[in-house]
Amino acid sequence: MPERNLLAEFKAGNIRGLARAISLVEQRDPSVRHLLEALANGARRPRVLGFTGAPGTGKSTLVDALVGNLRESKLRVAVLAVDPNSPYSGGAILGDRIRMQRHALDPGVYIRSMGARGHLGGLSVASREAVRLLGAFGFDEVILETVGVGQSELEVAAIADTTLVVLTPGLGDGVQMLKAGIMEIADVFVVNKADLPGAQKTMQEIRSMLNMGPKLSWRAPIVGASAIKGEGVVEVLAAVERHRAHLEATGEAAKRAEARLKDEAADLVAEWARAQARRLLDHDEAVAGRLRRDRIPYAAAEEILTRAGGRLVPEAART
Ligand SMILES: Nc1nc2c(ncn2[C@@H]2O[C@H](COP(=O)(O)OP(=O)(O)OP(=O)(O)O)[C@@H](O)[C@H]2O)c(=O)[nH]1
Numbered sequence: 001m002p003e004r005n006l007l008a009e010f011k012a013g014n015i016r017g018l019a020r021a022i023s024l025v026e027q028r029d030p031s032v033r034h035l036l037e038a039l040a041n042g043a044r045r046p047r048v049l050g051f052t053g054a055p056g057t058g059k060s061t062l063v064d065a066l067v068g069n070l071r072e073s074k075l076r077v078a079v080l081a082v083d084p085n086s087p088y089s090g091g092a093i094l095g096d097r098i099r100m101q102r103h104a105l106d107p108g109v110y111i112r113s114m115g116a117r118g119h120l121g122g123l124s125v126a127s128r129e130a131v132r133l134l135g136a137f138g139f140d141e142v143i144l145e146t147v148g149v150g151q152s153e154l155e156v157a158a159i160a161d162t163t164l165v166v167l168t169p170g171l172g173d174g175v176q177m178l179k180a181g182i183m184e185i186a187d188v189f190v191v192n193k194a195d196l197p198g199a200q201k202t203m204q205e206i207r208s209m210l211n212m213g214p215k216l217s218w219r220a221p222i223v224g225a226s227a228i229k230g231e232g233v234v235e236v237l238a239a240v241e242r243h244r245a246h247l248e249a250t251g252e253a254a255k256r257a258e259a260r261l262k263d264e265a266a267d268l269v270a271e272w273a274r275a276q277a278r279r280l281l282d283h284d285e286a287v288a289g290r291l292r293r294d295r296i297p298y299a300a301a302e303e304i305l306t307r308a309g310g311r312l313v314p315e316a317a318r319t
């Protein structure tokens, strides 16, 4: 049984086992479930930092600097660069999106890219499972980097404990440069490339926007940084620590953990149900025939759910 070998490799701390497991997650291989269940006992959830922002704002450069900093505190760090524009990558490094090669030889650092295109759950289901695997493998911190396109920021925010939105000076006309929904998901704003002109103005604009918004118990700090010069990195980490302390102190951490688990369960149901629906629609004459006759999907959809009878797990997962 391949997954039993995988479990052994995993428990032995073999990084190739981890890489293989994440590839299975990417491919949505049902056997991963057994591995995750076997590893669940006593596994700690790592702390998850989400980095999002427009292309080229310097997320990877910043993450690279942060990793260096976290390593000085002896924390084991995994970086998951999720690219919503790429098809599932099978672990290949996506072009030059990952600028963290200097950590390549450090066994306390694991860097991995994942494509999310062509997967119906977006980046959510697979990234959550990858986070679980990384935690079970012993990483203390998982950094999730994703380009802010489509729904990806919201998806990152749903997975991360702390979400950092990375902006740069002069990206556009102030208020307009912030996509709808960003104010709500940002736990920390980073204005990177502060070595370029206009950083103060951008920070001021974000501040005004925050002032216009509702009063929240956590006011997202705005940190200026120049990742390329290594400036502001300590301040970014300090803001993250303050946010974490706030989550703990207010009981928000536990609430978010529960909400995340619910999201995860609901997303799995959706994924399994969709797979089951496709299978029946494509291969089951009764269901397909009903759809052809009705010319409207409701009764067929209901029949699929009834037929599933609580067994939506893909066939292969039951072996
Ligand atoms: N001037 C300046 N340039 C920077 C800074 N940080 C990053 N850059 C440059 O900005 C470009 C993009 O950096 P990345 O770190 O790849 O940006 P990214 O946000 O990860 O990019 P994507 O993953 O493609 O969205 C590179 O040429 C970096 O050298 C900075 O603090 N100042």
Ligand SMILES: [Mg+2]
Pocket: 059, 060, 061, 097, 098, 145
């Ligand atoms: Mg990048």
